[in-house]
Amino acid sequence: MPAVSLENVTKVYGEETVALDDISVHIPEGEFVVVLGPSGAGKSTLLRVLNGLTAPTEGEVRIGKDPVGGANSAVGMVFQMHYLIESMSAYRNALTGALGRTGYVRSLFSAYATEDKTAALEALDTVGLLSEAQQRAGSMSGGQKQRVGIARALVQNPDLLLADEPVASLDPKAASDVMGYMKSAAKERELTTIASLHQVNLAREFGDRFIGVRDGSVVFDGDRDALTMDAVDDIYYGDGGDEPPEALAENFEDESDEEEIPQ
Numbered sequence: 001m002p003a004v005s006l007e008n009v010t011k012v013y014g015e016e017t018v019a020l021d022d023i024s025v026h027i028p029e030g031e032f033v034v035v036l037g038p039s040g041a042g043k044s045t046l047l048r049v050l051n052g053l054t055a056p057t058e059g060e061v062r063i064g065k066d067p068v069g070g071a072n073s074a075v076g077m078v079f080q081m082h083y084l085i086e087s088m089s090a091y092r093n094a095l096t097g098a099l100g101r102t103g104y105v106r107s108l109f110s111a112y113a114t115e116d117k118t119a120a121l122e123a124l125d126t127v128g129l130l131s132e133a134q135q136r137a138g139s140m141s142g143g144q145k146q147r148v149g150i151a152r153a154l155v156q157n158p159d160l161l162l163a164d165e166p167v168a169s170l171d172p173k174a175a176s177d178v179m180g181y182m183k184s185a186a187k188e189r190e191l192t193t194i195a196s197l198h199q200v201n202l203a204r205e206f207g208d209r210f211i212g213v214r215d216g217s218v219v220f221d222g223d224r225d226a227l228t229m230d231a232v233d234d235i236y237y238g239d240g241g242d243e244p245p246e247a248l249a250e251n252f253e254d255e256s257d258e259e260e261i262p263q
Helices: 044-049 090-102 104-108 112-128 142-155 172-189 200-206 228-239
Strands: 004-013 017-027 034-035 058-064 075-080 158-165 191-196 209-214 215-221
Touching: 004 044, 017 044, 017 058, 017 215, 034 044, 034 172, 034 200, 034 228, 044 058, 044 158, 044 191, 044 215, 075 142, 090 112, 090 142, 112 142, 112 172, 142 158, 142 172, 158 172, 172 200, 209 228, 215 228
Parallel strands: 034 191, 034 209, 075 158, 158 191
Antiparallel strands: 004 017, 004 058, 209 215
């Protein structure tokens, strides 16, 4: 039984805007998947369908045996913008991941269960921020804030972790750190993870499997060895499209004559 299953999923906005076009994908438990594709390809819609925030027009989405419908507490989400409460500490922000179990009124009085408080500290430790647990979120760097966002998602104790362009606003060093902590957390917890990225070099460094989306359709599904320069060109530009810009080409260093990517 795959951890995540999409069967013939189509999403149409309005009368004719097709965001997803008959997508079928099966992801085993514990796999770290990176979704690649140009802006407007359907990556964010795919994640919204998986977390239940957007209902597919056609098809079925399941996590394990259960169909997805409505906001799903079994799905943790890491956003491009971290959406932390900057006046609160990293610990208190991470602890809000337990709101679904605690309730809003009880949370106002910090009436969280002991196991949830422990989970928040453990999650901060997982992302390398235990020593900064009492630091106010507003005084943290962008990379630290995003790591707190990951900790908050982990406190939910989800079956599936989704990340929508989680490092788009970060410098290369901070982006690599955030992806490294996310990958470590997923491995430690055997947590199925799906992250959308634009940075192909980061995708290749941390992904186990890569799904390329263009114009709402899956145009690539393979491992690191299969993600060649030609494959990336096809994901972003299609057969016969323009040559990729230099910035994209630089994601692939030391390209051989056969255009294979060295390991």
